[in-house]
Amino acid sequence: xxxxxxxxxxxxxxxxxxxxxxxxxxxxxxxxxxxxxxxxxxxxxxxxxxxxxxxxxxxxxxxxxxxxxxxxxxxxxxxxxxxxxxxxxxxxxxxxxxxxxxxxxxxxxxxxxxxxxxxxxxxxxxxxxxxxxxxxxxxxxxxxxxxxxxxxxxxxxxxxxxxxxxxxxxxxxxxxxxxxxxxxxxxxxxxxx
Amino acid sequence: xxxxxxxxxxxxxxxxxxxxxxxxxxxxxxxxxxxxxxxxxxxxxxxxxxxxxxxxxxxxxxxxxxxxxxxxxxxxxxxxxxxxxxxxxxxxxxxxxxxxxxxxxxxxxxxxxxxxxxxxxxxxxxxxxxxxxxxxxxxxxxxxxxxxxxxxxxxxxxxxxxxxxxxxxxxxxxxxxxxxxxxxxxxxxxxxxxxxxxxxxxxxxxxxxxxxxxxxxxxxxxxxxxxxxxxxxxxxxxxxxxxxxxxxxxxxxxxxxxxxxxxxxxxxxxxxxxxxxxxxxxxxxxxxxxxxxxxxxxxxxxxxxxxxxxxxxxxxxxxxxxxxxxxxxxxxxxxxxxxxxxxxxxxxxxxxxxxxxxxxxxxxxxxxxxxxxxxxxxxxxxxxxxxxxxxxxxxxxxxxxxxxxxxxxxxxxxxxxxxxxxxxxxxxxxxxxxxxxxxxxxxxxxxxxxxxxxxxxxxxxxxxxxxxxxxxxxxxxxxxxxxxxxxxxxxxxxxxxxxxxxxxxxxxxxxxxx
Numbered sequence: 001x002x003x004x005x006x007x008x009x010x011x012x013x014x015x016x017x018x019x020x021x022x023x024x025x026x027x028x029x030x031x032x033x034x035x036x037x038x039x040x041x042x043x044x045x046x047x048x049x050x051x052x053x054x055x056x057x058x059x060x061x062x063x064x065x066x067x068x069x070x071x072x073x074x075x076x077x078x079x080x081x082x083x084x085x086x087x088x089x090x091x092x093x094x095x096x097x098x099x100x101x102x103x104x105x106x107x108x109x110x111x112x113x114x115x116x117x118x119x120x121x122x123x124x125x126x127x128x129x130x131x132x133x134x135x136x137x138x139x140x141x142x143x144x145x146x147x148x149x150x151x152x153x154x155x156x157x158x159x160x161x162x163x164x165x166x167x168x169x170x171x172x173x174x175x176x177x178x179x180x181x182x183x184x185x186x187x188x189x190x191x192x193x
Numbered sequence: 194x195x196x197x198x199x200x201x202x203x204x205x206x207x208x209x210x211x212x213x214x215x216x217x218x219x220x221x222x223x224x225x226x227x228x229x230x231x232x233x234x235x236x237x238x239x240x241x242x243x244x245x246x247x248x249x250x251x252x253x254x255x256x257x258x259x260x261x262x263x264x265x266x267x268x269x270x271x272x273x274x275x276x277x278x279x280x281x282x283x284x285x286x287x288x289x290x291x292x293x294x295x296x297x298x299x300x301x302x303x304x305x306x307x308x309x310x311x312x313x314x315x316x317x318x319x320x321x322x323x324x325x326x327x328x329x330x331x332x333x334x335x336x337x338x339x340x341x342x343x344x345x346x347x348x349x350x351x352x353x354x355x356x357x358x359x360x361x362x363x364x365x366x367x368x369x370x371x372x373x374x375x376x377x378x379x380x381x382x383x384x385x386x387x388x389x390x391x392x393x394x395x396x397x398x399x400x401x402x403x404x405x406x407x408x409x410x411x412x413x414x415x416x417x418x419x420x421x422x423x424x425x426x427x428x429x430x431x432x433x434x435x436x437x438x439x440x441x442x443x444x445x446x447x448x449x450x451x452x453x454x455x456x457x458x459x460x461x462x463x464x465x466x467x468x469x470x471x472x473x474x475x476x477x478x479x480x481x482x483x484x485x486x487x488x489x490x491x492x493x494x495x496x497x498x499x500x501x502x503x504x505x506x507x508x509x510x511x512x513x514x515x516x517x518x519x520x521x522x523x524x525x526x527x528x529x530x531x532x533x534x535x536x537x538x539x540x541x542x543x544x545x546x547x548x549x550x551x552x553x554x555x556x557x558x559x560x561x562x563x564x565x566x567x568x569x570x571x572x573x574x575x576x577x578x579x580x581x582x583x584x585x586x587x588x589x590x591x592x593x594x595x596x597x598x599x600x601x602x603x604x605x606x607x608x609x610x611x612x613x614x615x616x617x618x619x620x621x622x623x624x625x626x627x628x629x630x631x632x633x634x635x636x637x638x639x640x641x642x643x644x645x646x647x648x649x650x651x652x653x654x655x656x657x658x659x660x661x662x663x664x665x666x667x668x669x670x671x672x673x674x675x676x677x678x679x680x681x682x683x684x685x686x687x688x689x690x691x692x693x694x695x696x697x698x699x700x701x702x703x704x705x706x707x
């Protein structure tokens with residue numbers, strides 16, 4: 001099961017494993033809604049161990065979790081467990097600010113959005129152009145989310161945000177695993193345990 | 194067999210006259226409920242439950258609050274005091290201005306909308322809040338066993354037409370001894386005979402008060418004079434005198450002197466005095482019959498009557514409640530419930546001890562306030578009854594029991610805040626009251642549209658909460674109360690059930706000024 005929940009009286013824990021695809025995104029949202037609306041939890045732990053998944057699913061997920069990301073009377077504490085890559089790494093970083101944690105032995109991979117084509121598939125120029133635009137949109141969207149999350153426009157000067165954006169782009173372009181400590185320096189997580 | 198004959202001689206039983214005698218005609222019992230346009234109440238600290246503005250509709254406010262939680266769970270600071278403040282500050286100026294603008298000429302005056310409040314404060318946590326928030330209103334403090342304002346049980350009843358049946362019925366409803374024994378005994382005839390004996394005493398007193406000027410005092414002086422001739426009674430003479438403040442004191446002493454195996458001297462003196470003052474024979478003929486009973490039967494009745502009078506003739510009760518059916522307390526000392534409700538005064542009763550009599554006083558106050566809440570002239574003014582340790586003051590009578598009152602009173606702008614340790618403590622109290630038991634408790638709980646459950650280990654409270662909150666929307670998941678039991682809640686955290694059907698687990702954020 002890609003999603004499993006442990007209920008206890010204080011803080012419930014959801015464990016997310018495997019690829020993050022649309023069905024998993026829906027199931028995760030349903031679980032968080034149940035814990036919030038019925039079980040009345042205002043703090044939820046999300047433990048992530050995933051190689052990543054679909055940008056579309058991630059986008060849907062992080063948009064739906066906007067109130068959690070912003071910490072509006074609720075807290076989503078994200079934990080990177082082992083391998084946390086791609087969409088999973090972004091989900092980890094888009095948890096409630098101040099509550100994003102990774103283990104010291106975790107491997108984190110941040111990269112730009114990739115297009116995955118089936119072998120032997122063929123595309124027209126128009127199709128490739130559309131795909132390119134879509135990828136560019138996702139890339140910018142996720143980048144802005146991360147920048148806004150770490151350095152909110154209301155509190156950080158534009159120059160600092162630009163410098164941070166530039167630094168993140170470089171990490172994304174390098175497309176390699178980084179340590180939890182490096183992620184913390186990049187403000188992609190808050191705590192290493 | 195002898196007991197049966199005696200019962201026949203007495204004829205009328207307490208049960209019969211409690212159920213059959215007609216009460217006074219109701220006065221304008223037309224409901225006058227709050228509407229949606231009335232100013233809302235603001236409960237500070239309840240933003241998680243009520244939203245950022247912390248407002249609750251007036252109509253919801255009079256659907257009553259049940260607040261349960263163990264000591265230290267935060268129920269007083271987080272709920273009772275917050276609600277009391279909201280009641281005492283009602284209507285807040287901004288809210289009233291908005292209401293007045295919408296209602297125009299139909300707006301009820303702000304001064305009329307300020308509630309009258311009865312607060313029962315056994316833990317001494319609420320009296321200071323009342324003083325602080327009184328805003329110029331009169332605060333009347335009553336303390337158990339201490340001289341102060343006195344409630345007259347018969348306020349609102351014209352004493353010149355009051356009948357002994359009705360008078361004693363009202364008195365006995367307040368007697369813990371009588372009420373509990375009546376609910377649990379297998380031999381109600383003892384209770385009935387004791388009640389009939391008391392009724393005869395009351396009937397004689399009422400006749401004297403109405404037909405002989407200064408008759409009641411003269412009568413008891415006469416009895417005392419006769420008894421005073423006998424040296425063995427000398428030490429009791431101080432108590433054999435009419436005492437307007439403690440009406441049953443001479444009766445209690447007299448009966449105490451009749452409990453011996455063969456000694457009927459005191460009763461004989463009583464009847465001789467009645468004869469001398471020309472009390473009609475039919476009023477004391479049953480006392481003659483009583484005197485002729487075999488002494489074991491007679492001492493059983495005396496014992497039961499003395500038990501009833503142990504409550505009713507206690508000085509601690511007399512300090513707060515007058516049971517005198519022939520004259521009210523002096524105007525300077527009388528707590529006029531009618532006037533309190535008309536003027537919007539605030540009454541704080543502090544039962545300092547965990548005494549049954551302290552609880553009787555609380556129940557007397559409650560029943561009297563509710564009686565007038567339904568019949569008062571000014572139905573615009575809201576009335577609130579705020580009671581901490583509510584299980585001690587519950588009753589289950591058809592007229593003054595909470596299970597009956599809560600249902601009716603919301604239409605009369607009357608709200609109730611019941612705070613208690615646990616539901617099982619309420620169940621325990623109601624089970625020992627006539628008319629109580631499971632249904633009375635269930636009715637009470639059903640009629641508290643708003644309920645706050647703070648931390649407690651009481652299983653009955655836990656079960657009740659689980660029944661009131663719907664199950665999970667997905668099959669196979671545990672109930673929220675099983676996942677987050679009441680024992681795990683922090684201070685000031687509670688399950689809240691609203692009268693509009695919503696529910697949630699919320700934390701009270703006590704204002705810093707509190």
